[in-house]
Amino acid sequence: AQKVTQAQTEISVVEKEDVTLDCVYETRDTTYYLFWYKQPPSGELVFLIRRNSFDEQNEISGRYSWNFQKSTSSFNFTITASQVVDSAVYFCALSEEGYGGYNKLIFGAGTRLAVHP
Amino acid sequence: SAVISQKPSRDICQRGTSLTIQCQVDSQVTMMFWYRQQPGQSLTLIATANQGSEATYESGFVIDKFPISRPNLTFSTLTVSNMSPEDSSIYLCSVEEGVGYTFGSGTRLTVV
Numbered sequence: 001a002q003k004v005t006q007a008q009t010e011i012s013v014v015e016k017e018d019v020t021l022d023c024v025y026e027t028r029d030t031t032y033y034l035f036w037y038k039q040p041p042s043g044e045l046v047f048l049i050r051r052n053s054f055d056e057q058n059e060i061s062g063r064y065s066w067n068f069q070k071s072t073s074s075f076n077f078t079i080t081a082s083q084v085v086d087s088a089v090y091f092c093a094l095s096e097e098g099y100g101g102y103n104k105l106i107f108g109a110g111t112r113l114a115v116h117p
Numbered sequence: 118s119a120v121i122s123q124k125p126s127r128d129i130c131q132r133g134t135s136l137t138i139q140c141q142v143d144s145q146v147t148m149m150f151w152y153r154q155q156p157g158q159s160l161t162l163i164a165t166a167n168q169g170s171e172a173t174y175e176s177g178f179v180i181d182k183f184p185i186s187r188p189n190l191t192f193s194t195l196t197v198s199n200m201s202p203e204d205s206s207i208y209l210c211s212v213e214e215g216v217g218y219t220f221g222s223g224t225r226l227t228v229v
Contacts, residue, residue: 035217043207045160045220047118091159104150105211105218107159 002027002096004108012114013082021077021111023092029053033095034068034075035105040088048090051075082115089113119144119212123221130200130228137196138224140210145190150211150218151183160209166193200228 003026013019025034036048049059051068059066063080079086089110095103120143130136140149148167152160164172166187174180186194197204207223 037220043225044222045209047217047219050217103213104162104165105160107161109159 002029002094002106004092004094004106006090006092006108006111008111009109010112010114012116014116015083016081017115018078018080019082019113019115021079021090021092021113023075023077023108025073025075025092025094027073027094027096029096033103035093035095036066036075036077037091037093038088039091039110045091048077079113082113084115084117087113087115118214118216119146119219121210121212121219121221123210123224125224126222127225128227130226132201132228134200135196135198136200136226137194138208138210140193140195140221142191142212146212146214147190148213149187149193150213151185151193151195152209152211152220154207154209154223156205163195163208197226200226202228204228 005024008022032053034051038046038048049066056068065078067076089112091110092108093105095105122141124139128136148165150165151163153163154160162175163178163183164174164185166172166185168187168190172185182198184196205228207225209223210221211218
């Protein structure tokens, strides 16, 4: 069955530290998408990245980078030089095909990141 | 990307009553998704709403408890019926777009 595991429930770092959030997934599909979302204390969900299963290139966007490894079914997220504004809950998600051919998201449990000054 | 307006943003309701949550999208979309986020938990898909047909519910969610309407390609409602304190959650609607899924700002429901 499709599943997303974020084993780190909470992470606490001091500003400027680098931090990696782990995500491991399970799927029977050969074509799938992986996502990261940020949920700050205000509650909205902010889209960060989508990666398709055929593209294993790492991606960097400013202080954010993502490492996708199909061999280990992992899609890890690294924040470099963390800032207080990075404090949020981060969700990893997997899209799978639902009934009727559409895709639906399966979310991991989330990792709460606290960045302290 | 699509802009989703969700109403109300929060509400406090008495047990046994019902609340209808509205989700308006600024563009036409085929599918709209409704999620529940219980306190301190992840998001769980309640159902998927396609315009002109019955919503498809996930395991553990039933139409009598969470009736959904989808009258057109830009609007949907989710009703939480006969509420109990266990229904206290954030409810979010979502649409699928080119690069990903966009979410509404959520409805924070407290049942007392």
